[in-house]
Amino acid sequence: MGLILEMEGKELFRKYRIPLSNFRMVTSAEEAKQAANELGLPVAVKAQVLSGGRGKRGLIKIARNEDEVIQHSIDILSKTDEKSNKPVTHLLIEQGADIDQEIFISMIYDAHTLETIILFSLEGGVNIEELAVEKPEAIEKVRIPFGAEVYGFTFMEMLSRRGMSGKAKITTANIMATMVKMMRTEDLSLCEINPLVITTPGDVIALDARIIVDDNAVFKHPEREEYLSQELRYTDSEKEATDAGLSYVNLGGEIGMLSVGAGLGMATADLIAEFGGSPLNFLDVGGGAGEEKVLKALEIMTKDSGLKSILINAFGGITRLDQVAEGIISASNKLNLEVPLVIRLMGTNQQEGIELLEKAGLPAFTEMEPAIQKAVEAAKGGM
Amino acid sequence: MAVLLTKDTKVIVQGITGYQGLYHAKLMKEYGTQVVGGTRPGKGGEEVDGFPIFDSVSEAKAATGANASVIFVPAKFTRLAAIEAIEAGIDLVVIITEGVAVWDTMEIVDLANKRGVTVVGPNCPGLMTPGQAKIGIIPGDIVGSGKIGVVSRSGTLTYEVAHQLHKAGMGISTIFGIGGDPVKQTNFTKVVKLFNDDPETEKIVLIGEIGGDAEEKAAEYIKQHVNKPVVAFIAGKTAVEGKTMGHAGAIVSGNVGTAAGKINALREAGAQIADKLSEIPELLK
Numbered sequence: 292m293g294l295i296l297e298m299e300g301k302e303l304f305r306k307y308r309i310p311l312s313n314f315r316m317v318t319s320a321e322e323a324k325q326a327a328n329e330l331g332l333p334v335a336v337k338a339q340v341l342s343g344g345r346g347k348r349g350l351i352k353i354a355r356n357e358d359e360v361i362q363h364s365i366d367i368l369s370k371t372d373e374k375s376n377k378p379v380t381h382l383l384i385e386q387g388a389d390i391d392q393e394i395f396i397s398m399i400y401d402a403h404t405l406e407t408i409i410l411f412s413l414e415g416g417v418n419i420e421e422l423a424v425e426k427p428e429a430i431e432k433v434r435i436p437f438g439a440e441v442y443g444f445t446f447m448e449m450l451s452r453r454g455m456s457g458k459a460k461i462t463t464a465n466i467m468a469t470m471v472k473m474m475r476t477e478d479l480s481l482c483e484i485n486p487l488v489i490t491t492p493g494d495v496i497a498l499d500a501r502i503i504v505d506d507n508a509v510f511k512h513p514e515r516e517e518y519l520s521q522e523l524r525y526t527d528s529e530k531e532a533t534d535a536g537l538s539y540v541n542l543g544g545e546i547g548m549l550s551v552g553a554g555l556g557m558a559t560a561d562l563i564a565e566f567g568g569s570p571l572n573f574l575d576v577g578g579g580a581g582e583e584k585v586l587k588a589l590e591i592m593t594k595d596s597g598l599k600s601i602l603i604n605a606f607g608g609i610t611r612l613d614q615v616a617e618g619i620i621s622a623s624n625k626l627n628l629e630v631p632l633v634i635r636l637m638g639t640n641q642q643e644g645i646e647l648l649e650k651a652g653l654p655a656f657t658e659m660e661p662a663i664q665k666a667v668e669a670a671k672g673g674m
Numbered sequence: 675m676a677v678l679l680t681k682d683t684k685v686i687v688q689g690i691t692g693y694q695g696l697y698h699a700k701l702m703k704e705y706g707t708q709v710v711g712g713t714r715p716g717k718g719g720e721e722v723d724g725f726p727i728f729d730s731v732s733e734a735k736a737a738t739g740a741n742a743s744v745i746f747v748p749a750k751f752t753r754l755a756a757i758e759a760i761e762a763g764i765d766l767v768v769i770i771t772e773g774v775a776v777w778d779t780m781e782i783v784d785l786a787n788k789r790g791v792t793v794v795g796p797n798c799p800g801l802m803t804p805g806q807a808k809i810g811i812i813p814g815d816i817v818g819s820g821k822i823g824v825v826s827r828s829g830t831l832t833y834e835v836a837h838q839l840h841k842a843g844m845g846i847s848t849i850f851g852i853g854g855d856p857v858k859q860t861n862f863t864k865v866v867k868l869f870n871d872d873p874e875t876e877k878i879v880l881i882g883e884i885g886g887d888a889e890e891k892a893a894e895y896i897k898q899h900v901n902k903p904v905v906a907f908i909a910g911k912t913a914v915e916g917k918t919m920g921h922a923g924a925i926v927s928g929n930v931g932t933a934a935g936k937i938n939a940l941r942e943a944g945a946q947i948a949d950k951l952s953e954i955p956e957l958l959k
Contacts (some may be wrong), residue, residue, distance in 0.1 A: 400776070400780065400857075402856040402857045402886065402888075403861070403888075403891065405783060405784055405857070437780055437784045438781075438784060474777075478776070480776065505775050505776050507749060507774060508776075508777065508778075510749070510750045510775075511750075511775065552829050553854065553883075554826070554827065554828020554829070554831035554881075554883050554909050555830035555831050555834060557883055557884070557909035557910040557913055558831060558834070558907075558909040558910075558951060560912050560913065561909060561911045561912050562950065564911075564912040565949070565950065577772075578772070578829060578830075606833045606834055606837075607813070608799055608812060608813050608829055608830065608832075608833050609694065609698075609799070637833075637834075637837060659834065659952075660950070660952055
């Protein structure tokens, strides 16, 4: 999931002329004080982290004077974001606004119909999920067919019916049309403003930006490789895995699990649980993986503490099992594996793979269930 | 009979000069598929390992009578390759490439819908009619010919199930790896419908996984339209909520997309549920 930071989302909004409040990015309390003086008090001090619910967790605070700016900044910069487990390093200092109304706008795509689904509510703010349950009629749902041309007037009737009027209505309609366009041109999976505020003087401002970008579309938007959110999205092991083209999930148990393909990995994890074990982590080397990827995956796997046994479940389609075997052999030579290693190979070049392993003194299973059972027993010390 | 693919299907490989493209062109041909050539702009008129190369799909189609295409080009070129095949009038386009941008896929699917073209994938192993032909990367030797239709979202799970059936002496009519991406034209519902309408397919195996609502939608269809026995397996029963295990589609959000929800929907639709892959052959008896 390519969630990006508020500040990165707002830069994207700026590019499309969606109205924003005045803000500054800072990395220290001193800079925060200076920014607040330039912007004028009061200001909001907002942690740039990827997890939601910042307000509830004390990661967004309103500062009414200079002392509060400094105090809140020091306080928030001393916190650790629980999602990425990394310290908060960036603050967005945002000019305060007299809010008359808070609007919620959120857009996703429908994977079946290809429509863009728009959720809209005049009762925006923090508790939108509760609102969806308790008062669903307060949320308007609009579907836009794939490829349809959308303009401000597309939404005018709906906004009038919901009770909006004047300049605020027209600006909101234009923002919605822009967001629909952004979904496709910016390759977004989610484009959300909560809240879009109408101020007492009647201005419309996007106070937040919650955007998920498609990781597979980075080739069209190379600037995203430099985003801070790229760093915050992953733990160190996840980052190392992603950079190597692997996928890694920590699951907190005791069996290190390497599979070729995510579906097989999930089915393997299910069977580990069924046989009374628990997976420590999951490394998916993906289709077509060669020796180096397998070695790298085992390197990452063995860094996690609590490892009691290793299970490799490889079914070769596009992947050639002789190359998987080479990776396992070089890992067992280089990594000083201290725990039992259980291997299962089936599919393309299976025989070559098994022969290579046997020469290296590593037996291999060809069936999945006995291999998993063995790995569970081994983790419990029964090998 | 089988669905979508027979020994008479004529296939071209888009990206035939690439490593994977050529490797699998040869394996497909070895299996019995009529691989009639490939495309690589700039290399038209040349040959690679006996396969004629064309600059464009329409030239390849005119010269060879190809009616299917398989795409092995890199992700950033997949949109164009697929659009080219659809506009050239190819009937069946199979996209093996993984990592295709989702809005590119939507554009491909939208165009294919308008032109009445079948697109399988992206990020999929393809399909195979055992004993006749295969398009894509499913290993040929793990599947025997028979009357069971298999459809799966995950490549390696597709192979695993095929292997389990083979071991139990059960044959397959057509095996479909529909791919793990969230957006696809050929989804569970479409393949289940093809199997249901195919007189040579007697039973259906559906291999799903957590994330999305494609299994739930297929369950609705099964409940209303399918009389053939269906056996289903869902991977990811123990996956941590909110953690994706690799597939873009495998993101659990709220109650939609959980293994329990999918299993209930399929069971209610009359499908038998296999707790383990190894139980599938027994449930098919």
